[in-house]
Amino acid sequence: MKITRNHILFLLIAFAFMSNTELIAxxxxxxxxxxxxxxxxGSIANGLNTGILYLMTIxxxxxxxxxxxxxxxxxxxxxxxxxxxxxPAKQATK
Numbered sequence: 078m079k080i081t082r083n084h085i086l087f088l089l090i091a092f093a094f095m096s097n098t099e100l101i102a103x104x105x106x107x108x109x110x111x112x113x114x115x116x117x118x119g120s121i122a123n124g125l126n127t128g129i130l131y132l133m134t135i136x137x138x139x140x141x142x143x144x145x146x147x148x149x150x151x152x153x154x155x156x157x158x159x160x161x162x163x164x165p166a167k168q169a170t171k
Contacts, residue, residue, distance in 0.1 A: 111125050111126075
């Protein structure tokens with residue numbers, strides 16, 4: 078049986094869903110401090126995790142916004158060309 082790119086992609090996705098690891102975005106020192114705080118009854122660890130996740134989302138939002146403006150013009154041009162090809166009478170009335 079030939080292993081294709083789709084097989085490898087499926088196996089990677091299946092492995093990602095079956096892995097049972099916690100995804101906490103903290104260094105070892107922060108994790109130890111947060112754990113001792115939670116054991117003591119504090120709530121700083123929840124705020125620390127939320128803050129880390131908040132800071133992690135900002136670059137993704139910037140990248141998505143940049144990609145939108147980068148790909149908007151070529152996609153709009155293709156849509157306009159398709160409309161002119163398939164609906165020439167409607168374009169002439171504008």
